[in-house]
Structures are given as structure tokens and as C-alpha cells.
Amino acid sequence: MSQWEPKIVAFLCNWCSYGAADLAGVSRLQYPVNIRVIRVPCSGRINPKFILAAFRHGADGVWVSGCHPGDCHYIEGNYYARRKFALLKSLLEHTGIDPRRLHFSWISSAEASKFAQVAREVVETVRDAGPARHFIKTLPQWDSVWGESTAEIQAEVV
Amino acid sequence: MHAYTEKIREAARRLLAEKKVDGVIGFRRGTLPLMNEPVFVRHADQVDQLVWDGNCGVNLANYLTKRKDRVAVVAKGCDSRNIVVHIQENQIARDQLYILGIPCKGMLNRRAILKALDGREPLQVEETEADVTVSGDGFEQVFPRKDVLQDNCKICIHRNPVIYDELLGDPVEEQKDVDRYEDVRRIEAMTVEERWTYFEELIAPCIRCYACRNACPQCYCPTCFVDESRPQWVGKSLDPTDTRTFHFLRAYHMAGRCTDCGACERACPMDIKVRQFTKKLEKDVKELFGYEVGVMLEERPPLDTYRPDDPQDFIR
Amino acid sequence: MLKIFVTKDNLPNLVGRLMDGATVLGPVKEGEAHRFRPLKKAADLDLSYQNSRLSPKDLVHPHSDAMFAFSLKKDDPEAGILKELPRSADKRLVLGIRPCDAKAFRLVDVNFLTDTYRDPWWEARREATVLVGLGCSRPCRSCFCTAVGTGPFDETALDVLMTELEDGYLLKAVTEKGEALLRDAPQAEAATDERMQKAEGIAEEAARKISKPFVTEPIKDKPQTELFSAEFWEEVQFACINCGTCTYLCPTCWCFDIQDEVHGEEGVRLRLWDSCMFPLFTLHGSGHNPRNQKLQRVRQRFMHKFKYYVDKYGDGPACVGCGRCVQYCPVNIDIRRVVAMMSASCVCPT
Structure with missing residues (x-):
């Protein structure tokens, strides 16, 4: 597995964390290349479905970042988001997703060095957790054994 | 318990005669032992269909969304809490409802009784405060009532309706010493891999019929996420990842809205304990936000509000 | 033999x-x-x-049946x-x-x-x-x-x-x-x-x-429209929560849906169980839904089994009396009772 590099989907809010990523870039700060950024208008825009979709597509980790509380461009979007995230993270862990795979942060558009720092931490934590094994969607297999559902055949393969 | 039957009929007759409501939602005697059927009574001459016993577990709040008329509804503790959530979520207006509150001592778990009978068919059921006597061809078995209650009733802490226009009996004593989260903690104590396996086994029998979703009074989205196709968030086959995604998101949609009425488990044709997902959320909502679902009409649901000092230890 | x-x-x-x-x-x-x-x-x-x-039924008509595969590689x-x-x-x-x-x-x-x-x-x-x-x-x-x-x-x-x-x-x-x-x-x-x-x-x-809770012969003789517009459907449908359990457990319910699932550049076409209890089952591409109301869906299930099937194939009814829907309907809608009403439906002259 020496070739394996973690794939991390980062949902960054347009007004703060995405700006921080931008600033980190123009400031030539180094951070790992394992992050794929998806820009969202606000951390409040993150539907839990997005995070699950990332895992289902095989992401090894997901990182969500928005404005600091009180600094939301939409005044309170991140406050609502914070409650959703708390429950989502807890339920994912409760049902067997490694806590090292899901990360949240508040990073303002001026905090380029925090962005680079958190990016490094996120990547290293996910690297420790290893390649994702759960919640990955694959195409249904041909039902080769009659009477046994596809699900069971896959369950045996796993 | 059966004393309620007369009181329900009396109230229904009166409300219909006074034209206070267009109809009364209650239960009528089922066609099988241990089953009753929800019924909508519109005329005084149908009032005598209404009954009450330990087989009225169906959550009648299910029949209230998108109504235009004014109805009376018979409500146990859990039903009343779901009614509160419906009002908070603008599914029905308070003045459309006349709530006939029923202090409840728990509903019978038909599946558990059938399991205990081990293939013997129940023909007659008699209930008293303490016992349930089930008899059939050549057998009679007495169950202590508390042993054959629905799982959620065993740990219920809101047996008395939280909202009503008329209470049809004296309030019952609430259960004080119940541990609502014993099973949640047991799962929490497992390793993360064990938890994954636990839930994998839990949902393995799922046939994706969505009965749990459809039975839930709180599930009323015009288009459910499982039916969305652009993009398709979850596949519809029996693929374990899809089944997991469905159960996970269904439960998550219940965060801060589920009253643990048990409708989902009652409906599941495969006996899956789907409350294991929602109970964790209930526990978290209580611990993180100090909120109990459907108790205070004036409060906003927990995900519809926030406090500046909400917990955020998990955020960097 | x-x-x-x-x-x-x-x-x-x-x-x-x-x-x-x-x-x-x-x-x-x-x-x-x-x-x-x-x-x-x-x-x-x-x-x-x-x-x-x-x-x-899933032995012959599985819940999820992958029929075709396709590639989307450029x-x-x-x-x-x-x-x-x-x-x-x-x-x-x-x-x-x-x-x-x-x-x-x-x-x-x-x-x-x-x-x-x-x-x-x-x-x-x-x-x-x-x-x-x-x-x-x-x-x-x-x-x-x-x-x-x-x-x-x-x-x-x-x-x-x-x-x-x-x-x-x-x-x-x-x-x-x-x-x-x-x-x-x-x-x-x-x-x-x-x-x-x-x-x-x-x-x-x-x-x-075995009990014989109804006779099916009178249903055969009644016009479809008479049964279709019978008043009792209003009462029958009330308790239904459209959970679909009846259709999933039923040995004669064959309705299915066809879906394409795509993953990356590959896809499969699946045949999946569906249910007439779900509004999506009949939703047209135009947005029109001929069975938008719960009553219409509940009626469809019974009418299909005991009237449409019988009229169309000259056989049936499309029910074998296994009683699964009776046992597992969470709200106790009992097909025996409903069919007895169809058979006796009070709108016909006695």
C-alpha cells in the first residue's frame, strides 16, 4: 500500500475557507495535494447527503470548513450547520465510520496558514486511518447464484 | 383501559352532534386478534365502531398531515408529541384539531406475543391492568403486561398526552426509573468496526420496501430522497451500501423530530430494529441541545434554531 | 404417476x-x-x-435483477x-x-x-x-x-x-x-x-x-365502473399508510421498476420490485399522476387482483389466499373484508 494516497473531499464555504485556500495558494504555502475542493456558498449549504455521497464515491476522508461562528456571510448559516454537523458526525461514528475520516473546521479568509495547517492534519489523520473500506458504493453484481440476492453475494466478497 | 372506549364514543358523539368537528380519528376492532384498524368516523351512527385497548399502537398523527378539515383525534402520549411536531412544522393548525387525550400504559407488541406463542394461533385476547391472557385452540397463556409491551413503550417517559383539548381519563403515573439509552450505550461501547458490523447485521434482512419510512408520521416530504433521480443519492437495489445509505439518511431526517413512537418498527415486515438509528440521535439531541421532541409547542425544533454557544469541540 | x-x-x-x-x-x-x-x-x-x-416469488422474480450492463467510456x-x-x-x-x-x-x-x-x-x-x-x-x-x-x-x-x-x-x-x-x-x-x-x-x-370469507363470482359479473366508483373505497383506504408491505410480501404482486445505475464510467440496468402503493409508481414524465390519491392506489391493488386480472385473462383472481398481507399489514386492512365488500358491494340491486 505504499502507493496509496488518501483522497479527501473538502467542502469549503465561498466566503471564508475557500478564500483561505486561495490565499494559501497565492502566499505559496505548502499543503498536501490530497484534497479535492468543492466550493459551496455556505457551510449551511452542506446537506448530509453530500458527505455521504463523497464516502459512497470512495473518498477516504471528508473535510468541511466554513466561517467562524459570528462571521457567516449569511449571518447564521454556520450556526445551523454546526448543529447538523454535530449530529451527523456522531451518528456516522455510531454506525461504524472511523472518526478519523470526517473533519470540520472554521477558517476565515485571512487564515491561510491555518488552512494549510489543518489540511496537513486532516490528510495525516486520514492517512493513519488507511484506505476507506466502508460505505463505498459499487455497481450491483449480476445475480449469479439464483435465490441469493446480490446483497448477500457482495456481503460475502467483503 | 377499556373504560376509555365508552369515553371516546361519548366524546365523539358529542363533538359530531355539536358539529365541532367533521370527523373523529380513532380505532375500530381489528379483524385479527391483537390488531385494531384506524378509522375515520363522520357520522353519529358509526360512533359505536370506536374502541380502545392495548392494540391501538398505530400512531394516529399519521393521518393529520395535509388535512383541510377540522378533526378530532384520539391521542396517546406519543401521538400527542407527534401532533406537536406537526403543528411546529405547519402540517396542521392547532385550531383544526380537537385532541382527545388518552393517558396510556403502553401498547402490546403483537410480534413478541406471536413469537412467545411459538406457532400457536391466538384466537382470543383478554387484557387487564396487569395481565394479558391469550387463548387459542387448546391453550391459554397469561403474560404480565409489562413483558409484552412494544419496545418503545417499555421505556416511554411521556405516557400522558402533552397537548389535548380533553383528557379522557386520569393521568397515569409516568415511568421514572427507566433507562432510555441502555442499548445505545451498549453500542457506543463497541469498537468502531464492531459498530459497523452491528448495523450491517441489523439491516441485512431489509427488502427496501420503505414501510418504516411510510409508517412514520414525520415522513411527509413531497419527494423522498430515495426517489430523487437527479442526482440519485441512493441506489434502489439490495446493495448493502445503498441499504445502509437509506437507513442512515432516513434516521438522520428524524433528528430532533422523532418521538420514538415505534411506528417504524411496528411496520417493518422483516422485524428490523430500526429504532437503533433514531435513538442515538434522540440521545445526542438531548445531550447536546437539551431538547426533547414534541413536548413544548412554543419551542422551535432543534435543527431549526441554534445557540451561539452550541457545543463545537469537534470543530478545529 | x-x-x-x-x-x-x-x-x-x-x-x-x-x-x-x-x-x-x-x-x-x-x-x-x-x-x-x-x-x-x-x-x-x-x-x-x-x-x-x-x-x-423472489426465486423467479428477484427484488433486484441486473439485466444489462453498459459502458460510458469515451x-x-x-x-x-x-x-x-x-x-x-x-x-x-x-x-x-x-x-x-x-x-x-x-x-x-x-x-x-x-x-x-x-x-x-x-x-x-x-x-x-x-x-x-x-x-x-x-x-x-x-x-x-x-x-x-x-x-x-x-x-x-x-x-x-x-x-x-x-x-x-x-x-x-x-x-x-x-x-x-x-x-x-x-x-x-x-x-x-x-x-x-x-x-x-x-x-x-x-x-x-380453511375459512371462506367471501365469494368471488359476483365480482366477475359486475361492471368495472360500478366497482371502481363504489363508495366503500373511501372507508377502506382511510387507514392505509401506503407502506407497501402487502405488495412486497405478496406472491402474486409482480410490478417492477427499471432503473439505470451509473458508477464512474460503467452502468447497469436493473429491474427492481415496485409497488402500486407508491405515488412514484404511476408518476408520468409530464408530472401528471393518474393515481395521485391514496384512495386510487388502494383501490388499484384490490381491483387489479380481483377484477382487472379476472376480466383480462379470464382466470384468477390474482390472489392465492396465503394471508401474508392480512398478517403483516401494520394498520389491519384485511383483504378478506375488502373483497367481501366488493363481492356484496351495496351499490348493486339485490
Whole structure:
């Protein structure tokens, strides 16, 4: 597995964390290349479905970042988001997703060095957790054994 | 318990005669032992269909969304809490409802009784405060009532309706010493891999019929996420990842809205304990936000509000 | 036709022999309920069951059936072309199926195997499957097979009918396939007259126990429109929560949905169970939904089984009286009661 590099989907809010990523870039700060950024208008825009979709597509980790509380461009979007995230993270862990795979942060558009720092931490934590094994969607297999559902055949393969 | 039957009929007759409501939602005697059927009574001459016993577990709040008329509804503790959530979520207006509150001592778990009978068919059921006597061809078995209650009733802490226009009996004593989260903690104590396996086994029998979703009074989205196709968030086959995604998101949609009425488990044709997902959320909502679902009409649901000092230890 | 007797002690040997020649499926206890599963060993078979929770229809019409695969790779010259996935034609034997559930396959045949189209997925599985039925000597109270044209020992849709006697099983071949199966059964004993008489007695006794809660003949004679617009639907539909349990458990509900699932640059076309209880089932591309109301969907289920099917195919009704929907409907909508109302529907002159 020496070739394996973690794939991390980062949902960054347009007004703060995405700006921080931008600033980190123009400031030539180094951070790992394992992050794929998806820009969202606000951390409040993150539907839990997005995070699950990332895992289902095989992401090894997901990182969500928005404005600091009180600094939301939409005044309170991140406050609502914070409650959703708390429950989502807890339920994912409760049902067997490694806590090292899901990360949240508040990073303002001026905090380029925090962005680079958190990016490094996120990547290293996910690297420790290893390649994702759960919640990955694959195409249904041909039902080769009659009477046994596809699900069971896959369950045996796993 | 059966004393309620007369009181329900009396109230229904009166409300219909006074034209206070267009109809009364209650239960009528089922066609099988241990089953009753929800019924909508519109005329005084149908009032005598209404009954009450330990087989009225169906959550009648299910029949209230998108109504235009004014109805009376018979409500146990859990039903009343779901009614509160419906009002908070603008599914029905308070003045459309006349709530006939029923202090409840728990509903019978038909599946558990059938399991205990081990293939013997129940023909007659008699209930008293303490016992349930089930008899059939050549057998009679007495169950202590508390042993054959629905799982959620065993740990219920809101047996008395939280909202009503008329209470049809004296309030019952609430259960004080119940541990609502014993099973949640047991799962929490497992390793993360064990938890994954636990839930994998839990949902393995799922046939994706969505009965749990459809039975839930709180599930009323015009288009459910499982039916969305652009993009398709979850596949519809029996693929374990899809089944997991469905159960996970269904439960998550219940965060801060589920009253643990048990409708989902009652409906599941495969006996899956789907409350294991929602109970964790209930526990978290209580611990993180100090909120109990459907108790205070004036409060906003927990995900519809926030406090500046909400917990955020998990955020960097 | 050949009849043999096998003692209970010798049954595992017979099952073992059958397992040599084909995949044998039978009722296996999983949790509280029984389900038809491929037997890994003869001892997994549990013939003491009353009936399986899920009907065995998924053996021929699985919940999720991958029919085609396709590629979306840009440089693939065959991109976007549906390629049929292979269909196995291995012999399968279903052991211990109830006569009612076997009859259900017959009823569904008319939908999948018509003069103009023969569904290859249904046909291949159907033809490769031998049905060894187990007569129902302990019918449930919610069974009503005799009211819908079948019965606890109905052999019409079976290849072999088994009857449980005190000390063993009487196996009676019904078709050539069944006869071939019994011909070299190990440790078979003669089906003596005494045993045959006993079996007949058991069958009669079982049929007597089954209630006949309605008669279907009057429904046949009524115009569709009269039943369609009958007032009782309003009352019938109230309790329904459109959960779909009835249709998922039903042995004769065949409705399906076809979905494409795409993952990266590959995709499959799936056939999946669907249900007339769901609004999405009838939603048109235009946005119009002819069965938008719960009443329309509830009515459809009963009308389809007891009126449309009967009118269209001159057979039926499309119900075998297994009673699963009666037992598992969470709100106790009882098909026996509904059909009795259809049969008697008060709008007709008496």
C-alpha cells in the first residue's frame, strides 16, 4: 500500500475557507495535494447527503470548513450547520465510520496558514486511518447464484 | 383501559352532534386478534365502531398531515408529541384539531406475543391492568403486561398526552426509573468496526420496501430522497451500501423530530430494529441541545434554531 | 404417476441426493421467520414451518435483477450500448414450497409469458425450476386459499406434492419432471393404500379448516365502473399508510421498476420490485399522476387482483389466499373484508 494516497473531499464555504485556500495558494504555502475542493456558498449549504455521497464515491476522508461562528456571510448559516454537523458526525461514528475520516473546521479568509495547517492534519489523520473500506458504493453484481440476492453475494466478497 | 372506549364514543358523539368537528380519528376492532384498524368516523351512527385497548399502537398523527378539515383525534402520549411536531412544522393548525387525550400504559407488541406463542394461533385476547391472557385452540397463556409491551413503550417517559383539548381519563403515573439509552450505550461501547458490523447485521434482512419510512408520521416530504433521480443519492437495489445509505439518511431526517413512537418498527415486515438509528440521535439531541421532541409547542425544533454557544469541540 | 413414501429419518438422504443434481432451495429459519434459501446442507431445511415471511416469488422474480450492463467510456466504440448479462439456466429445485405460493407462479405467468412477448428473465428461471410442494396440513386462520380457487393440497402448479404423515412423507409426482425426480429416490418405500388414504384424509381435513370469507363470482359479473366508483373505497383506504408491505410480501404482486445505475464510467440496468402503493409508481414524465390519491392506489391493488386480472385473462383472481398481507399489514386492512365488500358491494340491486 505504499502507493496509496488518501483522497479527501473538502467542502469549503465561498466566503471564508475557500478564500483561505486561495490565499494559501497565492502566499505559496505548502499543503498536501490530497484534497479535492468543492466550493459551496455556505457551510449551511452542506446537506448530509453530500458527505455521504463523497464516502459512497470512495473518498477516504471528508473535510468541511466554513466561517467562524459570528462571521457567516449569511449571518447564521454556520450556526445551523454546526448543529447538523454535530449530529451527523456522531451518528456516522455510531454506525461504524472511523472518526478519523470526517473533519470540520472554521477558517476565515485571512487564515491561510491555518488552512494549510489543518489540511496537513486532516490528510495525516486520514492517512493513519488507511484506505476507506466502508460505505463505498459499487455497481450491483449480476445475480449469479439464483435465490441469493446480490446483497448477500457482495456481503460475502467483503 | 377499556373504560376509555365508552369515553371516546361519548366524546365523539358529542363533538359530531355539536358539529365541532367533521370527523373523529380513532380505532375500530381489528379483524385479527391483537390488531385494531384506524378509522375515520363522520357520522353519529358509526360512533359505536370506536374502541380502545392495548392494540391501538398505530400512531394516529399519521393521518393529520395535509388535512383541510377540522378533526378530532384520539391521542396517546406519543401521538400527542407527534401532533406537536406537526403543528411546529405547519402540517396542521392547532385550531383544526380537537385532541382527545388518552393517558396510556403502553401498547402490546403483537410480534413478541406471536413469537412467545411459538406457532400457536391466538384466537382470543383478554387484557387487564396487569395481565394479558391469550387463548387459542387448546391453550391459554397469561403474560404480565409489562413483558409484552412494544419496545418503545417499555421505556416511554411521556405516557400522558402533552397537548389535548380533553383528557379522557386520569393521568397515569409516568415511568421514572427507566433507562432510555441502555442499548445505545451498549453500542457506543463497541469498537468502531464492531459498530459497523452491528448495523450491517441489523439491516441485512431489509427488502427496501420503505414501510418504516411510510409508517412514520414525520415522513411527509413531497419527494423522498430515495426517489430523487437527479442526482440519485441512493441506489434502489439490495446493495448493502445503498441499504445502509437509506437507513442512515432516513434516521438522520428524524433528528430532533422523532418521538420514538415505534411506528417504524411496528411496520417493518422483516422485524428490523430500526429504532437503533433514531435513538442515538434522540440521545445526542438531548445531550447536546437539551431538547426533547414534541413536548413544548412554543419551542422551535432543534435543527431549526441554534445557540451561539452550541457545543463545537469537534470543530478545529 | 409415481408415488413414493420416505420416512422422516430418510428424508435428509433424499434431500442430499437432490442436492447433488441441482441447487436445492427450501425454507430456512432466519431469526423469527422462514425464508427460501439455497440449502448448504440437508439439515438446514425446516419443513415444520407454517409459511415463509416473504413469498418465494423472489426465486423467479428477484427484488433486484441486473439485466444489462453498459459502458460510458469515451473511447469505447460500444459506449452506451446495452449488453445483456448472462442468465444462468442451472437446474434448481424448490423444496417445501406451499401449494398456494406455487400457484402464484402460474398466475404471474400470464403477465410475463404472453403471445407477443416472453420475458426471458422470468422464463429462464421458471423453466429451470422444479417445484416440490408441501401440502399445508396446519393452515392459519388468515388463510383463505379455498376461496380464491386453490387449496392447501392443490397440486396444479407443482411437480411433486408432499404430504406429511406421522412417520414420513408421501411424495406424489404430478408432472414428468416430478416423476423423473422420484424415480431414483434413495430408500423410497411403497406408497401403500393405507398411506394414501391417510394423506387424503389429511388434505380433506385441512381444506375443511380453511375459512371462506367471501365469494368471488359476483365480482366477475359486475361492471368495472360500478366497482371502481363504489363508495366503500373511501372507508377502506382511510387507514392505509401506503407502506407497501402487502405488495412486497405478496406472491402474486409482480410490478417492477427499471432503473439505470451509473458508477464512474460503467452502468447497469436493473429491474427492481415496485409497488402500486407508491405515488412514484404511476408518476408520468409530464408530472401528471393518474393515481395521485391514496384512495386510487388502494383501490388499484384490490381491483387489479380481483377484477382487472379476472376480466383480462379470464382466470384468477390474482390472489392465492396465503394471508401474508392480512398478517403483516401494520394498520389491519384485511383483504378478506375488502373483497367481501366488493363481492356484496351495496351499490348493486339485490
